[in-house]
Every structure is written in structure tokens, then in C-alpha cells.
Amino acid sequence: MARGKAYEEQVGALMRKIGAQRVSLRVKKRGATGERPHEVDVHAEFYSQGWDTFARLSWALALIGVAALAYGVVDDDARAAIIEADAALGGFSPMPGAAAALVGAVLVALSWIGRARVERHVWIECKDRKRPVKRDAVIKLAEQVDEIRRAAHGWQPHEVWIASSSGFDQDAEAFAEKHGIICKTIPRD
Numbered sequence: 001m002a003r004g005k006a007y008e009e010q011v012g013a014l015m016r017k018i019g020a021q022r023v024s025l026r027v028k029k030r031g032a033t034g035e036r037p038h039e040v041d042v043h044a045e046f047y048s049q050g051w052d053t054f055a056r057l058s059w060a061l062a063l064i065g066v067a068a069l070a071y072g073v074v075d076d077d078a079r080a081a082i083i084e085a086d087a088a089l090g091g092f093s094p095m096p097g098a099a100a101a102l103v104g105a106v107l108v109a110l111s112w113i114g115r116a117r118v119e120r121h122v123w124i125e126c127k128d129r130k131r132p133v134k135r136d137a138v139i140k141l142a143e144q145v146d147e148i149r150r151a152a153h154g155w156q157p158h159e160v161w162i163a164s165s166s167g168f169d170q171d172a173e174a175f176a177e178k179h180g181i182i183c184k185t186i187p188r189d
Contacts, residue, residue, distance in 0.1 A: 007128035008041045010189055011163050015124070020044035021052070029154065031147030038144045042124035042163075043155075051114040058107035123148075123157040127164045128188065135171040138162060142179045 005025075012023045022045040028037040125141045127133045145160050161182045162168075168176070168183050176183050 004128050008126045011126050012042050015044040021047055029148055032150035040123050041126040044122040046120040055111035058111050062105050120158045121155045122159045124161040129166050132167040132169045133164045133172050135175050138172045138176045
């Protein structure tokens with residue numbers, strides 16, 4: 001069991017290395033039927049890294065705005081001018097700190113929405129075995145994926161991989177190809 005977990009961690013690290021922004025190991029995923037959830041060995045998510053940068057900048061703007069409000073960036077003369085302008089505008093105060101905090105908060109919310117729009121979910125089943133993976137293992141994976149896709153809630157796999165430390169036999173590769181499952185031989189470190 002420890003050997004299998006180590007292999008899952010190795011495959012997860014490889015996914016990070018090839019550009020996955022989020023990698024989760026041993027994720028429980030419910031299907032359309034059945035009481036027990038399926039376990040996804042490695043769940044890799046790929047999305048535009050621009051959303052991470054956007055989120056950092058949004059948080060910075062929101063924090064600057066809150067700091068400006070908390071420390072009173074506006075001096076007494078400016079505050080008097082703002083109060084005068086407030087009366088002239090019918091109760092609207094153009095407080096720079098409040099505006100920055102509000103805009104920052106809106107941008108943070110937009111960054112969360114953007115990051116939630118994952119471009120690609122990859123489900124990776126890991127098989128650390130001494131012998132090549134047989135067709136039975138690929139059939140079982142195909143059935144689990146079908147069950148998850150019929151559930152239609154939460155994330156859905158865009159790609160399904162089966163990673164093996166010792167390769168695949170011909171029948172396993174043929175079945176996988178027919179069902180859109182990508183076979184990857186990834187030797188153990």
C-alpha cells in the first residue's frame with residue numbers, strides 16, 4: 001500500500017511539472033449509483049495561470065483600500081473638501097480607500113469565478129505493478145469513469161489516463177484506445 005501511495009505521489013509531482021496548477025491525490029468522487037464513492041488516484045487541473053496573478057493583484061488592491069480606510073489616508077483639509085463635495089453630490093462620498101477596497105473585493109470575487117473555470121480535468125489511475133496492466137484494470141476504470149460522468153455533478157473528467165510502472169498488455173491498450181483512455185508508462189523513480 002505504501003508503495004502504491006508513493007507511486008501516486010510521483011505521478012502527481014510529474015503532473016505539476018508538466019503544468020497542472022492543482023493536483024489532488026486520492027480524491028473521493030460519487031457516481032450516479034452506489035453507496036461508496038470512487039477513489040481518483042490523481043486529479044490534475046489545468047487552467048490559465050493568469051487567474052492566479054489576477055487574484056494576487058485583486059487581493060493587494062483590496063488590502064490597500066482597507067489599509068487606507070483604517071489609517072485615514074485623507075488629511076483634515078481633504079476630509080473637509082470631501083464632506084463639502086459629499087453635500088454637493090447629494091450624499092455620495094468619493095473616499096479613495098473605500099473605492100479601492102470595493103473594487104478589490106469585486107476583483108477577488110471575479111478571480112475566484114475565473115479559477116473555478118478549469119480548462120481541463122485529468123483523472124489518472126495509477127498502477128504500480130511488477131507485471132504489465134491487463135485489460136481487466138482498464139475495463140474497471142472505464143466503468144468507474146462512465147459512472148462518474150452519468151452522475152453529472154461536480155467536476156467531470158475531460159481526460160482519463162492510466163499510469164503504469166510496468167507498461168500494458170496489448171488487450172489493455174486496445175480497450176483503452178477504444179474507450180478514450182490514455183495509457184502512460186511512467187517508470188518508478
